[in-house]
Amino acid sequence: MRAAVIVFPGSNCDRDMVCALNLAGHEVISVWHKETELPKNIDLVAIPGGFSFGDYLRCGAIAAKSPIFKEVLKHIERGGYALGVCNGFQILTEAGVLPGILQQNIKTKFISKAVDLRVLNTTSIFTHRYVHEEPISIPIAHHEGNYFASSDDLKKLKDGDRIAFKYIDNPNGALEDIAGILSENHRVLGMMPHPERHTENVHGCQDGYPFFEGLFQSN
């Protein structure tokens, strides 16, 4: 796959994302937020974690209105693949690509640790290398990861098999233990945990590797 990783001022997981995608054999181009065009023939746009624009106003709100994001939205409208991790997930909800919002963690603390997730959707390009209900260990590092959505949106997520990951032991108060969700066409995934942080042997766990490796096969 040919992937673009968008870099905002305050992004701090963009290079980890590049490494994980490279490791799985993908071609990656980093794109600064002030660019007005994506590189040609991009299959996947990855929006990395961090604190874009210092989390001013609301996490992800300003990044979602940056110049490159108009192009990202066009890519998504064309049916292109997109991945938002942590702050990237917050940006996708602020842009209205994914429903709901990430609120402050219920105990108002920043949480940084590996957590166990259950894989619920195993048909999307991001998750098809996992087994249904399989527990995987993926790190989280966030202060605003408490997922909230209206009951209508929650029903749509459930009915459309769009809940990709749930926390086994909910760390942040997220509605229904939701850790990651898919768009209606299952081509956009937003998740708070960082799969790129569990890809290499030196990470002590490689549960995130199948996530990137599976991006080769489209469904």
Added chain:
Amino acid sequence: MKARVTIMLKDGVLDPQGEAIKQALTSLEYNNVNSVRQGKVIDLELNESSEEAAIDSIQEMCEKLLANTVIENYEIKLL
């Protein structure tokens, strides 16, 4: 023209910061506090002479950027 936008969480949306403030007030022995909700105030100076145009424009700003209407309400006041 000056305007003030007040953004508050909608009723029923949990406010962990408000809860933390309430607990701190309780630990200062203010036992009369039933609830605390924290919001945001944004002051704007606009290059507009018509009040109606100003309000319309701010409303659009609120919908597009200043508030997230999934969980927040906003109120616009011209100053």
